[in-house]
Amino acid sequence: MFDNLSGRLDAVFKKLKGHGKLTEKNIEEGLKEVRMALLEADVHYKVAKQFIAGVKDRALGQEVMKSLTPGQQVVKIVNDELTELMGSSHEALNLEGTKPVSVMMIGLQGAGKTTTAGKLAIYLRKKGEKPYLVPADVYRPAAIDQLKKLGQQLEIPVYPSETNMDPVDICRKAQVAAQKAGCNTLLIDTAGRLHIDEELMGELLRIRDVVKPSDILLIADAMTGQDAVNIAKSFDDALNIGGVILSKMDGDARGGAALSIKSITGKPIKFIGVGEKLNELEPFHPDRMASSILGM
Amino acid sequence: RGKRKIDDDLLEEIEELLITSDMGVQTSIDLMDKIKKQSSKISNAHDLKNIIKSEIYNLMNTDQYINEPPLSKPHVIMVVGVNGVGKTTTIGKLAAKLKNDNKKVLIAAADTFRAAAVEQISLWSQKAGADIVKHRENADPAAVAYDGIEAAIARGKDYVIIDTAGRLHTKVNLMEELKKIKRAMGKAMADAPHEILLVLDATTGQNALSQARLFHEAIGITGIALTKLDGTAKGGVVISICNTFEIPLKYIGVGEKIDDLQIFDPKKFIDALFA
Numbered sequence: 001m002f003d004n005l006s007g008r009l010d011a012v013f014k015k016l017k018g019h020g021k022l023t024e025k026n027i028e029e030g031l032k033e034v035r036m037a038l039l040e041a042d043v044h045y046k047v048a049k050q051f052i053a054g055v056k057d058r059a060l061g062q063e064v065m066k067s068l069t070p071g072q073q074v075v076k077i078v079n080d081e082l083t084e085l086m087g088s089s090h091e092a093l094n095l096e097g098t099k100p101v102s103v104m105m106i107g108l109q110g111a112g113k114t115t116t117a118g119k120l121a122i123y124l125r126k127k128g129e130k131p132y133l134v135p136a137d138v139y140r141p142a143a144i145d146q147l148k149k150l151g152q153q154l155e156i157p158v159y160p161s162e163t164n165m166d167p168v169d170i171c172r173k174a175q176v177a178a179q180k181a182g183c184n185t186l187l188i189d190t191a192g193r194l195h196i197d198e199e200l201m202g203e204l205l206r207i208r209d210v211v212k213p214s215d216i217l218l219i220a221d222a223m224t225g226q227d228a229v230n231i232a233k234s235f236d237d238a239l240n241i242g243g244v245i246l247s248k249m250d251g252d253a254r255g256g257a258a259l260s261i262k263s264i265t266g267k268p269i270k271f272i273g274v275g276e277k278l279n280e281l282e283p284f285h286p287d288r289m290a291s292s293i294l295g296m
Numbered sequence: 297r298g299k300r301k302i303d304d305d306l307l308e309e310i311e312e313l314l315i316t317s318d319m320g321v322q323t324s325i326d327l328m329d330k331i332k333k334q335s336s337k338i339s340n341a342h343d344l345k346n347i348i349k350s351e352i353y354n355l356m357n358t359d360q361y362i363n364e365p366p367l368s369k370p371h372v373i374m375v376v377g378v379n380g381v382g383k384t385t386t387i388g389k390l391a392a393k394l395k396n397d398n399k400k401v402l403i404a405a406a407d408t409f410r411a412a413a414v415e416q417i418s419l420w421s422q423k424a425g426a427d428i429v430k431h432r433e434n435a436d437p438a439a440v441a442y443d444g445i446e447a448a449i450a451r452g453k454d455y456v457i458i459d460t461a462g463r464l465h466t467k468v469n470l471m472e473e474l475k476k477i478k479r480a481m482g483k484a485m486a487d488a489p490h491e492i493l494l495v496l497d498a499t500t501g502q503n504a505l506s507q508a509r510l511f512h513e514a515i516g517i518t519g520i521a522l523t524k525l526d527g528t529a530k531g532g533v534v535i536s537i538c539n540t541f542e543i544p545l546k547y548i549g550v551g552e553k554i555d556d557l558q559i560f561d562p563k564k565f566i567d568a569l570f571a
């Protein structure tokens with residue numbers, strides 16, 4: 001078995017002697033392998049189907065470049081297309097508006113919201129901003145403590161939330177407190193919730209309407225499977241997210257969820273999380289993501 | 297006449313259903329092949345679904361799911377998994393379940409790494425009415441596990457459940473640490489741990505296979521808990537995992553509340569794939 005997609009494709013194309021045009025028939029054979037690779041990487045079934053159709057149109061009739069085998073040529077087309085879909089340049093956080101501005105972390109349970117809030121706090125401080133951490137998860141045991149500890153470690157101020165407070169109230173009061181503390185950017189850590197939980201999705205809307213955030217970030221786990229499309233679509237439909245941060249990219253997940261999320265929401269992936277430590281946040285690179293999805 | 301041919305549209309629909317439930321391409325293809333071989337027996341979509349269901353049932357090796365009574369006192373359960381899957385929460389729920397059966401439970405807070413992990417498991421132990429053994433933050437997790445078992449023996453507990461820090465299966469040093477924690481348990485009590493529960497998140501896709509493989513290779517998994525099945529993800533990847541590694545799925549998590557843990561029921565689980 002060829003693990004590598006190029007190798008798999010070369011095996012498919014070995015019947016195609018020498019170099020020539022990519023024809024409908026040989027392209028189709030090759031794209032079956034590409035489809036397998038995408039599905040193995042957790043790209044959503046429908047997203048993979050659509051993607052393959054696009055690549056086929058683009059590849060049809062192309063001359064095979066002298067320097068490449070037909071397999072390599074298809075991989076190149078697939079890789080280019082994937083990179084382009086994933087977004088071309090790095091998109092920063094949106095911090096526009098009257099200060100202090102707010103950025104909301106939202107997402108499923110355990111995705112990495114609290115940790116990412118801490119990571120963004122360091123990132124912003126390095127850029128000369130004055131971040132302020134806001135624990136708005138009053139439900140999960142010790143969730144507030146977790147963010148308070150991160151704030152202590154980083155020496156970044158944290159709003160003194162209590163579990164008996166209302167999350168919307170916390171955010172409203174935190175805006176005032178942040179200003180008093182001389183901070184210009186609130187990083188709001190919300191509780192993990194299911195995209196189908198109407199009550200808690202409603203709470204996010206109320207927070208949004210009160211704080212009018214400059215950015216809303218969906219924190220998504222890089223290991224997410226086929227459900228990524230449902231999750232991303234629900235959060236985006238409800239809140240109109242500004243972008244995505246893909247956490248836990250430091251493992252061996254191929255990260256097909258990135259393609260699913262990007263193609264279903266059209267929203268940019270702004271950063272990736274590459275570790276548990278608070279300096280382990282990196283800008284998103286579409287080309288690297290494409291290679292990872294293709295297993296190369 | 298009378299026999300509806302299973303057409304390509306129907307087959308594609310089934311393939312989509314299998315793959316979108318995270319069953320994996322290879323497993324889905326294998327299942328589709330098995331179905332096609334039996335196509336003479338299949339006359340309609342309903343039969344087709346039933347045949348797939350029984351094939352999946354076979355894949356999951358469900359005959360090994362008989363719950364044996366605990367042989368040791370205390371019975372030591374080590375809980376492991378990647379970051380954020382629901383280990384700590386599952387321990388809280390499991391402790392409560394055991395307490396309901398009038399068992400005496402002690403929890404060892406061996407995640408000394410993540411911020412406020414000790415506070416989190418302490419709150420769960422209070423809710424569940426279980427004792428807790430904890431050290432200060434950044435203490436040696438192996439020492440916590442050792443002390444937990446020792447305390448449980450001294451206090452005549454029936455169960456010890458050990459929480460560990462989340463770790464990606466690919467991080468060699470962290471997997472070594474897990475082996476060390478396991479060895480420490482063996483020093484506190486000859487055959488401990490008696491169970492090693494791997495927690496998997498139903499939202500996870502094909503990476504769960506790699507998680508199961510590497511955790512199993514490192515410390516030997518004896519059971520799986522699949523969490524977050526209350527969402528829209530189906531958790532189909534566990535089918536390949538149970539089949540490949542012959543590890544039983546024991547519990548499912550269906551929410552964040554203390555009673556949101558259920559004993560795995562293969563029929564219900566497989567029905568939900570097609571719901």
Ligand SMILES: Nc1nc2c(ncn2[C@@H]2O[C@H](COP(=O)(O)OP(=O)(O)OP(=O)(O)O)[C@@H](O)[C@H]2O)c(=O)[nH]1
Pocket residue numbers: 107108109110111112113114115116137140143190191192193219247248249250272273274275276280379380410462464
């Ligand atoms: N390896 C790795 N672990 C991460 C990363 N980001 C977060 N984590 C870990 O994932 C786990 C969950 O992270 P949290 O920040 O608590 O996630 P959350 O979304 O706030 O979780 P809830 O508030 O319970 O919904 C913790 O163990 C984190 O240390 C990452 O990029 N890489």
Ligand SMILES: Nc1nc2c(ncn2[C@@H]2O[C@H](COP(=O)(O)OP(=O)(O)OP(=O)(O)O)[C@@H](O)[C@H]2O)c(=O)[nH]1
Pocket residue numbers: 109110140192194377378379380381382383384385386407410413460461462463523524525526527548549550551552556
């Ligand atoms: N909806 C739902 N949420 C769950 C379930 N089990 C756990 N959670 C939530 O998932 C998040 C992570 O759970 P934890 O128990 O902290 O996970 P963990 O594996 O101990 O995390 P780390 O120790 O950081 O690796 C929390 O917000 C839990 O409330 C479940 O079955 N359903």
Ligand SMILES: [K+]
Pocket residue numbers: 524525526527528529530
């Ligand atoms: K579900």
Ligand SMILES: [Mg+2]
Pocket residue numbers: 113114115137143189190191192
């Ligand atoms: Mg959190």
Ligand SMILES: [Mg+2]
Pocket residue numbers: 383384385407413459460461462
């Ligand atoms: Mg934990």
